[in-house]
Amino acid sequence: MARGVGVMLPVFVVKASGALLTDVDGNALIDFGAGIAVVSIGHADPNVVRRVREQVANFTHTCFMITPYEGYLEVCEALARLTPGTHEKRSALFNSGAEAVENAVKIARAATGRQAVVAVEHGYHGRTNLTMAMTAKSMPYKRSFGPFAPEVYRAPTSYPYRTGSAARTRPIVSSK
Numbered sequence: 056m057a058r059g060v061g062v063m064l065p066v067f068v069v070k071a072s073g074a075l076l077t078d079v080d081g082n083a084l085i086d087f088g089a090g091i092a093v094v095s096i097g098h099a100d101p102n103v104v105r106r107v108r109e110q111v112a113n114f115t116h117t118c119f120m121i122t123p124y125e126g127y128l129e130v131c132e133a134l135a136r137l138t139p140g141t142h143e144k145r146s147a148l149f150n151s152g153a154e155a156v157e158n159a160v161k162i163a164r165a166a167t168g169r170q171a172v173v174a175v176e177h178g179y180h181g182r183t184n185l186t187m188a189m190t191a192k193s194m195p196y197k198r199s200f201g202p203f204a205p206e207v208y209r210a211p212t213s214y215p216y217r218t219g220s221a222a223r224t225r226p227i228v229s230s231k
């Protein structure tokens with residue numbers, strides 16, 4: 056394994072259910088990491104397991120643009136149904152957050168004919184070249200990985216944890 060792959064916890068997981076992880080030593084741990092906050096439905100949800108089993112039993116991969124299939128359309132329809140607004144909606148599905156952000160920028164550039172991208176201070180957008188450029192925090196995401204994609208500008212955003220503007224509701228936070 057390459058040294059660049061950082062590991063946060065010395066816990067090796069063998070099984071997980073709901074919010075509980077079981078490690079190789081048999082310890083049960085509450086999973087506050089939740090797949091870095093993306094497993095909001097919990098681990099091994101029976102409906103997810105059933106749909107994954109059905110899918111891999113039918114076929115594992117075709118590439119939708121080579122040979123399309125209904126599951127892709129079902130996800131797009133679900134996104135249109137579940138996201139706010141009654142306007143016309145269209146989706147394209149990607150493999151990762153960084154790939155989605157990169158494609159959002161491509162689509163916006165093609166649609167507007169404009170090149171510049173505005174990303175907020177403190178934002179994290181991914182580990183590809185353009186998303187590193189859009190990411191604000193240098194360490195550990197950017198240092199020594201440049202040069203980065205051009206035409207990325209930064210806009211200020213709210214950061215109550217540092218500014219202290221939320222001090223009334225979060226008294227423990229320092230105003231520094």
Ligand SMILES: Cc1ncc(COP(=O)(O)O)c(C=O)c1O
Pocket residue numbers: 091150151152153154156179180181182
């Ligand atoms: C706001 C945001 N954008 C983009 C990404 C990148 O996603 P991925 O790691 O799937 O490429 C993340 C990942 O944590 C994220 O939190």
